[in-house]
Amino acid sequence: MEDHDILLKFQDPASRNLAFNQLVRKYQSKVYWHVRKMVVDHDDADDLTQDVFVKVWKHLENFRQDAALFTWIYRIATNECLNFLSSKRRKFLLPLNDVGAELAAKIEADPALAGDEIELKLQQAILRLPDKQRLVFNLRYYDEMPYEQMAEITGTSVGALKASYHHAVKKVEEYVTRTTDD
Amino acid sequence: MKPSFKLDAHPRRPRPLLSEPPAGYFDALPTQIMARLPQAAARATVPGWLAWLTPALRTSLASVTVLGGFAASFYLSGPAQPATAATASLDAVPRTELVGYLLTSGARVENSDLAVLAAAHPNITKGFLHASAEEVADALDEQPSEDLTYL
Known part of the structure; x- marks a missing residue:
């Protein structure tokens, strides 16, 4: 399914969950490996990947489409990774x-x-x-x-x-x- | 001299050589993510003024609302009204038909039925029971003790 169709279906409350499920299936692997390369550990990557998609869900309604959907998701994933690594440093004073x-x-x-x-x-x-x-x-x-x-x-x-x-x-x-x- | 490593000469992989995620991970991941979403959706549907309350206060408010609803419906319904509709509709049935029904349907009117009826409508017997207090007392004395329970 094209990004445009996913976004269109997401606007309709009746098909919102279905559209988001399609979005997750389409990008989960890319997001997971993007995160995994940064944090290495699978469990950390799993948690962060889920967090990324929950954030995508929360903000997708306000996505203005002045960037490609995948670029926008990647940006969220990148910020999550950098925040995770810096908070880990702060937490353990590393x-x-x-x-x-x-x-x-x-x-x-x-x-x-x-x-x-x-x-x-x-x-x-x-x-x-x-x-x-x-x-x-x-x-x-x-x-x-x-x-x-x-x-x-x-x-x-x-x-x-x-x-x-x-x-x-x-x-x-x-x-x-x-x-x-x- | 040690040869220097050149990244361009190294075979490029699409990703680092890390262990794969557990089998079936990507099949289960969408379900796990979707399971986390309704909470976010529910929070988004909370009206603005409710969002300022703590969850404990919101629970208390909900309890008070439910209890208040019960109290209001109880108050508005008032005291129980006598069920006159059934009696009125029975009054419209001719006595001969009633007697015929009771004789042919196999239904038996027990003393306990009469006792319940007399308790619910104390004056109902005045229309058909023309007996003095002594006659009633004599009749009661003749009843077995277990049938007197409701009288």
Whole structure:
């Protein structure tokens, strides 16, 4: 179902739940993996994904459609992730690097990465990036999102995003090179 | 010299190599999300002035409203009216028909029925029971004790 049809049905109270169910089914996987890349842990990603869609439900009536629906959902998901990570830091009084190290430890324990040293180092390097830079890296490297769409999601200029991604790639390459065995 | 890692040379994946979510996760997720929605919808339908009250106050207000409703309906209904409609409609039936019905239908009028009737309508017997107090007392004395319960 097209976004336009979903939004049209959502306006009608009789078909609102059905339309929203369609919306969730359409975007749940993308939202989940967007969140999962940021928080790594499945349970955290599950909670946040549900929170994202509850927020979408609450505000969809006021969605003005001056951005694509998916861009708007991504923006909500991004804000949820950044708020979650910063609140985690505040809650446990953790400095910036410790959350990255905690996430990296979760990555190391993930059986999917067992035996793939380069991939493991790559993930560790990504998780050591500051949250916002990591977000930029994920959107560009994994999702291959155009900078213009990234700018809509993050509220940052295209030039700043390009610079951020360039620096992120350099940091990642440097970390993997330094920590990988010959 | 250690070769430097180049991201462009590394095989690109659509997402990091993380473990997949549990089997059936995406089948169950919409249901879980939809289950969380009615609460939000219910909150949205609360009138503005009610939204200022705490949930405890709202519950108390609802209880008072329900109890008030009961009290008002009880007060407005007034004291129980005698059921005259049934008696009036019976009065319209000729006596011969009533006697015929009682004799043929197999219905038996027990002493207890008469007792209930006399208690509900104390003057009803005056129309057909022409007996002095002594005659009534004699008749009662002849009744078995268990039949006197209602008299």
